[in-house]
Amino acid sequence: MRKNILVVWLLVALLGAIGLQAADTINLNAAGATFPYPIYSKWFDVYHQQHSNIQINYQSIGSGGGIRQLLAGTVDFGASDAFLSDDQLKDAKFKILHFPTVLGAVVPTYNIPGVSSDLNFTQRALAGIYLGAITKWNDPELTKANPGVKLPGDDIVVVHRSDGSGTSYIWTDFLAKVSPEWKGKVGNAATSVNWPVGIGGKGNEGVSGLVKQTPNSVGYIELIYAVQNNIPYGKVQNAAGKFIKADLSGVTAAAASKAKEIPDDFRVSITNAPGATAYPIASFTWLLIPAQIQDGAKRDAIKDFLKWMLNDGQKYNEGLTYAQLPKEVIAKETKAISLIQ
Amino acid sequence: MSGARLIWRKGLNYVMLSLTGVAAFGVVSVLFLILGYLIWNGGTSLSWNFLTQLPKPVGETGGGMANAIVGSLKLLFLAAVMGLPVGLLTGVYLAEFGGSTFPFIIRYTADLLYGVPSIVIGIFAYSLAVLPVKHFSALAGGVALGIMVIPITVRSTEEFLRAVPGSLREGAMALGASKWKTIATVVLPAASGGILTGMLLALARVAGETAPLLFTAFSNRFWSQGWGQPIASLPVMIYTYAIAPYDDWHRQAWAAGLVLLGLVLLSNLGARLILARPKVG
Amino acid sequence: MSAAATTFAQEAPPRSGPRAFLARLKHGDEIAHLITLIVAAGILLLTSLLVYELWVNSHLSRAQFGWMFFWTKVWDPNFDNFGAAPFIYGTLVTSAIALLIAVPLGLASAIFLSELAPRTISDGISFLIDLLAAVPSVIYGLLGIFIVVPLMRTLIGPKLIHTFGGVPYVGSLFRGPNFGVGFLTAGIVLAIMVVPFIISVSREVLLTVPREQREAALALGATRWESTWKVVVPWARTGIMGSVFLALARALGETMAVTMVIGNAARINPSLLAPGDTIASTIANQFTEATGDLYLSALIELGLVLFLITFILNGLARILIVATERGGGRPA
Numbered sequence: 019m020r021k022n023i024l025v026v027w028l029l030v031a032l033l034g035a036i037g038l039q040a041a042d043t044i045n046l047n048a049a050g051a052t053f054p055y056p057i058y059s060k061w062f063d064v065y066h067q068q069h070s071n072i073q074i075n076y077q078s079i080g081s082g083g084g085i086r087q088l089l090a091g092t093v094d095f096g097a098s099d100a101f102l103s104d105d106q107l108k109d110a111k112f113k114i115l116h117f118p119t120v121l122g123a124v125v126p127t128y129n130i131p132g133v134s135s136d137l138n139f140t141q142r143a144l145a146g147i148y149l150g151a152i153t154k155w156n157d158p159e160l161t162k163a164n165p166g167v168k169l170p171g172d173d174i175v176v177v178h179r180s181d182g183s184g185t186s187y188i189w190t191d192f193l194a195k196v197s198p199e200w201k202g203k204v205g206n207a208a209t210s211v212n213w214p215v216g217i218g219g220k221g222n223e224g225v226s227g228l229v230k231q232t233p234n235s236v237g238y239i240e241l242i243y244a245v246q247n248n249i250p251y252g253k254v255q256n257a258a259g260k261f262i263k264a265d266l267s268g269v270t271a272a273a274a275s276k277a278k279e280i281p282d283d284f285r286v287s288i289t290n291a292p293g294a295t296a297y298p299i300a301s302f303t304w305l306l307i308p309a310q311i312q313d314g315a316k317r318d319a320i321k322d323f324l325k326w327m328l329n330d331g332q333k334y335n336e337g338l339t340y341a342q343l344p345k346e347v348i349a350k351e352t353k354a355i356s357l358i359q
Numbered sequence: 360m361s362g363a364r365l366i367w368r369k370g371l372n373y374v375m376l377s378l379t380g381v382a383a384f385g386v387v388s389v390l391f392l393i394l395g396y397l398i399w400n401g402g403t404s405l406s407w408n409f410l411t412q413l414p415k416p417v418g419e420t421g422g423g424m425a426n427a428i429v430g431s432l433k434l435l436f437l438a439a440v441m442g443l444p445v446g447l448l449t450g451v452y453l454a455e456f457g458g459s460t461f462p463f464i465i466r467y468t469a470d471l472l473y474g475v476p477s478i479v480i481g482i483f484a485y486s487l488a489v490l491p492v493k494h495f496s497a498l499a500g501g502v503a504l505g506i507m508v509i510p511i512t513v514r515s516t517e518e519f520l521r522a523v524p525g526s527l528r529e530g531a532m533a534l535g536a537s538k539w540k541t542i543a544t545v546v547l548p549a550a551s552g553g554i555l556t557g558m559l560l561a562l563a564r565v566a567g568e569t570a571p572l573l574f575t576a577f578s579n580r581f582w583s584q585g586w587g588q589p590i591a592s593l594p595v596m597i598y599t600y601a602i603a604p605y606d607d608w609h610r611q612a613w614a615a616g617l618v619l620l621g622l623v624l625l626s627n628l629g630a631r632l633i634l635a636r637p638k639v640g
Numbered sequence: 641m642s643a644a645a646t647t648f649a650q651e652a653p654p655r656s657g658p659r660a661f662l663a664r665l666k667h668g669d670e671i672a673h674l675i676t677l678i679v680a681a682g683i684l685l686l687t688s689l690l691v692y693e694l695w696v697n698s699h700l701s702r703a704q705f706g707w708m709f710f711w712t713k714v715w716d717p718n719f720d721n722f723g724a725a726p727f728i729y730g731t732l733v734t735s736a737i738a739l740l741i742a743v744p745l746g747l748a749s750a751i752f753l754s755e756l757a758p759r760t761i762s763d764g765i766s767f768l769i770d771l772l773a774a775v776p777s778v779i780y781g782l783l784g785i786f787i788v789v790p791l792m793r794t795l796i797g798p799k800l801i802h803t804f805g806g807v808p809y810v811g812s813l814f815r816g817p818n819f820g821v822g823f824l825t826a827g828i829v830l831a832i833m834v835v836p837f838i839i840s841v842s843r844e845v846l847l848t849v850p851r852e853q854r855e856a857a858l859a860l861g862a863t864r865w866e867s868t869w870k871v872v873v874p875w876a877r878t879g880i881m882g883s884v885f886l887a888l889a890r891a892l893g894e895t896m897a898v899t900m901v902i903g904n905a906a907r908i909n910p911s912l913l914a915p916g917d918t919i920a921s922t923i924a925n926q927f928t929e930a931t932g933d934l935y936l937s938a939l940i941e942l943g944l945v946l947f948l949i950t951f952i953l954n955g956l957a958r959i960l961i962v963a964t965e966r967g968g969g970r971p972a
Contacts, residue, residue, distance in 0.1 A: 045588050047494065047577075049928075059416040059580070066581070073581045075589060082929035089931070091493040106931075173817040180904035182717070182929035209931065210717035217819055217915040218904030220925060223603035230604050232793070232819060246418045247604045338418075372863035376756060382748035383757075386835055387765060390772050393783050393832070400786075445679055452676035465680045468687050474954035475690070476893025478920050479943045482927070483690045486697060509683060539672035560774075567776020570895040570920070574928050594778045598896060601782050609786075616779045627774045631767070 042071060044319050049077045050084020050097030051184045052221040053240045054120055054303045057338045058097065061331050065323060072319050080221055082182015082209040088114070088306050094316055096306040099184025100209050101285040113309035115358065116284045117324060117351055118302040119331075121273050121341035123241040123264035124188045125251035125299070129229050130155060130170065137252035138163040138261045141298075144254070145197035147174055147236060149204075150215035155234065163261075170234070177228045177237035180218025182209040188301040189238045192289040207287075238299075241265075242339045256298040257290050268297030269341040277344035284351070302343075310359055317358060324355050394620075401617025404610040414580050414591075420607045424615055426582050427591040430497070431619075433583070434576060434592055435562050437501025438508050443558050445505075446512025450554075453513070454520035455542055466517075473510035480506055481571035489575055497583055497590040500576025504565040511564060515557025519550040556630035563626035567619055569594035593619045694944040700937035709941060715906040715922075717930075722938035724945060726906045730823065730916040731946075734898060735891040737827025737912070738834055743884055745831075746838030747873075750880075753839070754846035755868050766843055773836035781900035784829040789901055792828075793820030797913055800824075815911040821903035824912040829897050834887035841886065845879030846872060878960045885957035889950050895920040919946045 055078040062074040079087075081098035088096030089110055101116055126139055143159045146152035152159055155169040179186045191207035193200040204211050219225035222239045226247050229237040241264050244251040253261035262268045272291040280286055290298045305324075311317040328351055332342045343351070412423030449469070453462050484503035489495055523546050531541040547554070577589035578599070597615045600608035701709065701722065712723020753762045797818035804814045849872045857867035873880070903915020904925060917925075919942050930936040 043584055045584055047589055049577075056417040062580070063416045073584075075579045075581055077578055077580075077589075080929050082931050084929075086929050086931050086936075090490070092489060092495055175817050175819055180925050182926070182931060205718045208718040209929075210926075212714060212716035212718060213905070216905065217821060218925075220602055220904070223599075223605075226604035227602055228821075231790070234817075242418075243604065249604075368863050368866065372865040375865045375869070376752075379748040379752035379756065382745050383752040383765070386745050386749045386839070387769070389832065390769070390836070393787070394772070394775075396787060397779065397783060445682060448676045448679040449683055452673075452680040456673045456676060461677075462680075465683060468684050470954065470958060471951060472683065472687050472690075474889055474893075474950050476895065476920055476946055476950055478893070478895045478923050479694070479947050480690075482697075482923070482940060482943045483693055485927075486693050487689075506686065509686075513683070538669045542672070563774060567778060569776075569778045570924055573924060594776060594896075597778050597782060598900070601778075601785055602900060612782060616782050619776060620779055623774055623776060624771055627771055 044072045044315050046072070046074045046094045046316060046319060047077075047092075048074060048084075048095050048097060048305075049079050049087045049093045050306070051081040051099050051303055052078040052223060053081070053099045053122055053124075053185045053188075053301075054097065054340065055222070056242045056246070057120055057334060057340050060334055060338065061327060064334070065326060065331075068326075069319075069322075072323075074319075074323065078221060078223075080179070080181040080209075081184030081187065084184075084306065085209075086182070088308075094311075095308065095320065097303065098209075098306055099301055099303040100187030100207070101304055102306070115307050115309050115354065116304040117307060117354070118284050118304050118343055118347055119327060120335050121269045121300060121302055121343065123269050123297055123300045124185055124192075124238050125241050125244050125264045126236060126238055126254065127226070127229050127244045127249045127251045128236045129231075129233055129249065130172075131233050133167060133169065134250060135167055136250065136263060137167065138255070139252045140255045141196035145193050145200045147176060148178070148193065148214070148216070149197075149200060150176075163255075172234045175232050175235035176213075176216030177219055177225050177232070177235050178213045178216045179221075179225060181220050183221075184209060184301075184303065185222060185238065185240060186211065188289060188299060191287055191301075192299045195290045245339055254298050256294075256296055257292050258294045258296075260294055262295065262297045264297050264299070266336060266339065266341045268295060269300040270344070272296040272298070272300040273302070273341070273344055273347075277346050280347055280350065282350075282354075284347070284354075307358060309357060321355055321358055325352070328352055397613065397616055397620060400610075400613040401615075401620070404614040405617060406614070409611060409614045413582070414596075418605065422607075422611070424591070424593065424596055424611060424618075426579060427593050427596045427615065428618065430576075430579070430583060430590040431566060431593045431622075433497055433586075433590060434500050434504055434572070435566055437497065437586070438504035438565055439558070439562060441501055441505030442508030442561070443512055446509045446558075446561070447516050447554065449509070449513045450516025450520060451542060451547075453517045455538070455546070466513075469510040469513045472506070473514070476570075477507065477568050478570040481574055484571060484575045492587075494587070495575060495577035495589040496587045497576055498586045500572050500590060500592070501586075503571035503575045504568060507565045507568065507571070508558075508561045511561035512558055515560070516550075516554050519553030519557065520546060522553065523549045552633050556633050559626050559630045559633075563623045563630075566626075567594055567623055569598050691947070694940060694947060698937050698941035698944050700934050701941040702937075704934060705938075709938075710945075713908055717932070717935050720932070720934050722935070724919070724942055726908050727917055727919040727922050727942060728945070729908045730902065731892055731918040731920070731949075733823050733912070733916070734826040734830055734902070734918055735888055737824060738830035738891045739884065739888060741828065741831035742835040742838055742887060746835045746883075746887075747842055747880065749835075750839050750842035750846060751868060751873070754843045755864075755872070762843075766840060769836045769839050773840065777833070777894060778896040778900075780829055780833050781897040784825065784897055784901040788825055788829055789820040792822070792825045792913075793818060796824075800913070812910045813912050816909070816914055818913055819903055819915055821901050822911075822913050822915050823902065823909075826898045826902040826916075826918070827912075829901055830891045830894060833894065833897060834891050837887045837890060838883050841883035842876070842880045845876040845883070848879075849875045878963050882957050882960035885953055885960060889953040889957060892953070893920060893946065893950050894918075895924050899924050919943075 058076050062076055081100050084096035084098045087093040140163050154171055156171045187207050187209045194206050219228040222243045225237040225239050226243040229235045230249055253263045256262050271293050272288045275291050276286050276288050288300055328348050335342045408421055409423040411425050413426055415422030480503055488499035488502045527545055528541055531545040572592055572595050578595050579589045579591045583590035593615050597612045600612040709724050711725055713725045714721050714723050800814045805811050853871050854867050857871040898918050899921035905915035906917050923939050923942055927939055930939055
């Protein structure tokens with residue numbers, strides 16, 4: 019009996035010891051957008067390899083989640099492709115700073131058996147599909163823009179986000195700008211909307227998975243997800259009327275128009291940007307960082323990461339098909355880092 | 360009785376009985392095909408990398424779930440420490456002490472707790488263990504799982520204590536032992552086999568729970584330090600990887616499913632084997 | 641005589657404090673009783689706290705929507721309009737499908753295992769089925785995504801649309817685009833999950849039916865099937881119903897497997913092939929990202945609704961199972 023008790027206590031002590039591992043590691047917890055998750059996971063991994071005592075645990079639960087958890091105080095910083103509105107900033111119990119990290123594109127992907135070419139999507143086509151007004155692939159709005167492509171008469175399976183999403187925000191921002199009908203029926207840009215039609219996938223990952231597995235489907239995802247998973251994506255008609263396929267130059271062009279006059283808090287939308295080469299569904303994505311951080315070690319770690327991100331981190335962007343931040347924005351941001359106290 | 364009616368009844372008899380056989384065969388084979396598929400896919404995906412590596416950045420292959428495996432074990436440890444003693448002592452109370460109304464209420468409450476959907480327990484644990492301290496943690500996950508462990512342990516402890524023959528108790532008391540001492544030195548050891556299996560089964564049951572961990576333990580791409588950090592766990596990783604589009608992640612999800620299943624089934628098998636041992640006294 | 645001498649002369653009574661406490665503890669039946677009582681009461685406290693938290697944290701939503709919450713068909717976070725109807729619908733539909741599939745199959749299997757199969761085979765198979773009941777939900781979800789969903793999409797769905805699509809009334813159950821995910825898929829996955837419960841409980845209950853009942857029926861000239869269906873099963877009826885209620889309660893609260901295959905659309909749709917959502921899957925998907933206090937409160941109110949539904953059902957199930965054990969069921 020005594021020996022058993024001894025064994026039990028030894029086990030407890032051992033397991034307790036496992037619990038108390040290296041106490042000088044700085045653990046930062048973050049959550050938010052799935053839009054930039056591929057590059058964030060790369061960044062945090064590389065940064066950890068360079069600074070082995072700093073662990074930044076980022077969970078991609080969607081921009082809505084990032085905002086929520088940041089406001090609740092359960093994460094050290096958040097990430098979102100939807101910048102906080104004035105109301106949200108006012109309601110927050112503390113001051114929040116936005117730091118753009120990369121430029122990305124939201125693309126319409128599709129899985130149509132037999133169709134491997136790039137489809138052209140007019141603005142009305144995208145709005146109509148997501149409103150449920152356009153239900154079949156061979157609808158005139160689509161065939162008109164794609165002469166020479168044999169589109170089937172099958173029903174369109176619409177895929178959207180089931181979670182609170184910055185990617186949804188960018189998508190609905192674009193639709194609200196180009197379709198008064200969408201704006202009236204569904205509303206302004208938001209991370210969660212009442213989708214008229216379609217099935218929901220969780221995260222960019224979930225939507226990509228659904229589109230990849232479901233024939234005749236269409237979904238909206240960040241560019242890298244389409245590239246990494248070999249799902250075709252179409253060209254979107256921009257404000258100048260041209261059909262642009264999402265790529266680095268199109269995204270950079272979209273940002274260029276706003277880069278010089280970017281507001282001090284970095285909150286700006288670049289969807290439906292002017293310019294013949296601009297890709298119309300592009301966006302910044304931001305890290306949401308509290309202006310005041312009590313823990314000195316965490317604060318220094320975050321500031322150091324931001325500096326790293328603005329210089330070395332940007333080098334990884336293009337490899338993952340995100341565009342680098344414009345030079346003016348980087349310069350402004352570097353100055354803004356000192357606002358974190 | 361007319362011949363036709365008899366033939367009808369005999370025919371019906373044959374058909375219906377065969378149908379039950381078909382149903383049983385069908386159900387059992389579907390269940391086993393499913394498990395076989397899991398074991399096959401999991402087995403072919405299981406690798407040394409999977410067991411020892413941390414997750415890699417999105418899109419890169421070769422990552423593993425070492426932190427999730429350890430994470431699940433840590434969470435189970437917490438659940439055991441928090442929930443098992445409560446369940447045990449309550450079971451002792453119900454079986455050994457107490458009158459009629461209060462134990463009835465306790466029993467009913469334990470049953471109620473057992474029936475609460477795990478997602479609701481997750482909400483409760485979030486408001487209990489996450490909001491006040493403002494961060495996700497292994498501890499919060501342990502609280503959620505610990506709450507789920509309690510009703511199962513209560514029920515099995517009480518059942519096995521009641522099964523101890525009265526003669527054992529009376530014998531001890533005749534020798535002058537107080538009630539407390541009887542319970543501690545005679546009754547509990549006699550029922551220990553059953554009680555331990557009950558605890559093992561309770562832990563096996565919560566090992567696979569995902570929903571309550573989603574907003575308590577959250578998840579972690581790295582090793583979780585101490586008990587106050589978010590922590591990865593096998594069920595949550597399976598969920599995250601299964602709904603993603605990356606084939607490598609799907610393979611890892613199968614492997615994780617196999618590991619989890621192995622854990623759960625081995626515990627159940629072990630529990631049953633312990634119970635099947637010839638009982639003392 | 642000094643006071644000190646008086647005290648020394650007497651025997652020192654046990655001091656109050658640690659030593660006295662320990663002295664009582666050694667003979668402390670009362671202490672043991674007290675400790676276990678406090679712990680047991682702790683469970684009561686815990687559960688009450690759970691209900692309290694659910695109630696209090698859903699206050700905003702209850703105040704805003706009142707009873708309309710149950711009937712509102714809209715779940716719109718953008719306009720802060722929340723209604724539980726689509727999820728109550730989804731929960732009921734998927735559970736109904738699960739029971740419609742699992743109960744006949746489970747009962748038939750239980751009958752086979754208890755009446756027809758030799759005891760060793762019966763014990764062996766039911767041992768294996770009990771093991772299957774222990775498989776975690778997320779693994780069923782995994783299997784659902786990679787086996788059931790493609791099967792639905794490529795085989796079962798089109799077949800159903802083809803066969804029933806044109807039939808009036810029934811046809812509306814099988815209409816529309818075939819996603820592979822949806823109510824029917826979720827129902828099938830749930831059925832697979834609850835069938836082990838129905839089999840194991842029903843089989844046990846059927847085995848407790850006294851042999852005399854069967855033999856009496858056979859002696860009166862009944863066929864094996866007639867004796868089973870008309871005598872044995874009715875005798876065990878309440879226990880079997882109890883197992884069905886248990887399975888139902890499990891299906892209602894099931895979260896992960898359903899979330900992964902139901903399609904996540906907050907809409908009511910008569911077609912079984914359409915995507916939907918259940919209460920549990922909605923909470924799982926949206927809890928960590930509900931921006932806004934009303935949104936979160938609405939989700940917690942959903943949790944409260946789910947809690948109440950399972951509470952009532954579990955109560956009914958317990959009553960039924962106890963009734964069988966006590967009264968031995970109704971005489972034939």
